[in-house]
Amino acid sequence: MEDVEFSERCRFFRLCCFSSYNLLIANFEEVLSMDTIIRETLRPFGITRNYRGYPQTVRAIALVLEDESRLLNVTEEIYEVVALQTRCHPSNVERNIRTVITVVWEQNRAMLEGLARRPLLQRPCAAQFLSLSLIHI
Numbered sequence: 001m002e003d004v005e006f007s008e009r010c011r012f013f014r015l016c017c018f019s020s021y022n023l024l025i026a027n028f029e030e031v032l033s034m035d036t037i038i039r040e041t042l043r044p045f046g047i048t049r050n051y052r053g054y055p056q057t058v059r060a061i062a063l064v065l066e067d068e069s070r071l072l073n074v075t076e077e078i079y080e081v082v083a084l085q086t087r088c089h090p091s092n093v094e095r096n097i098r099t100v101i102t103v104v105w106e107q108n109r110a111m112l113e114g115l116a117r118r119p120l121l122q123r124p125c126a127a128q129f130l131s132l133s134l135i136h137i
Contacts, residue, residue: 034062041137046107053096056082060097064130065137074127094126101129 038061047054059082064070070077079090086093104112105123113120115132124132 034065037137038062038065038133041133044108045104045111047100047104051096051100051103053093053098053100056086056093056096057100059085060093060126060130061133061137064134068134071127071131074130078126078130097126097129101126104129 035058038058041061042048042054042057047057049055060078063078063081067077075090075094079093082093083090101123109120112124112132115135116124
């Protein structure tokens with residue numbers, strides 16, 4: 001009788017572990033696919049891996065996709081989080097994202113204005129650029 005109960009517990013434990021593993025894999029694949037979507041969105045703008053701010057911009061957009069209210073407090077909720085993830089200072093994240101925005105502004109201004117659906121008189125700030133990126137994704 002105890003052997004049957006023990007084997008049932010083992011079976012239950014294996015099912016739980018398998019379910020947790022599948023959930024973990026599904027979440028990992030979802031994150032990977034979201035990163036892929038973000039990267040494919042940035043490519044037409046001329047933003048590629050050769051910019052230091054590329055991975056930081058991808059992570060910032062991913063954070064905003066998770067919760068749009070982060071745009072209300074960019075310094076604490078985006079720059080600091082991305083800085084922790086990439087092991088640098090938040091001011092470096094801000095500067096690198098600004099560099100990416102400058103590249104888009106100088107090389108693909110028309111495309112950026114098309115995304116905004118209005119003429120842009122000046123280069124967008126980081127929060128505006130991240131917001132525009134959300135519209136495109």
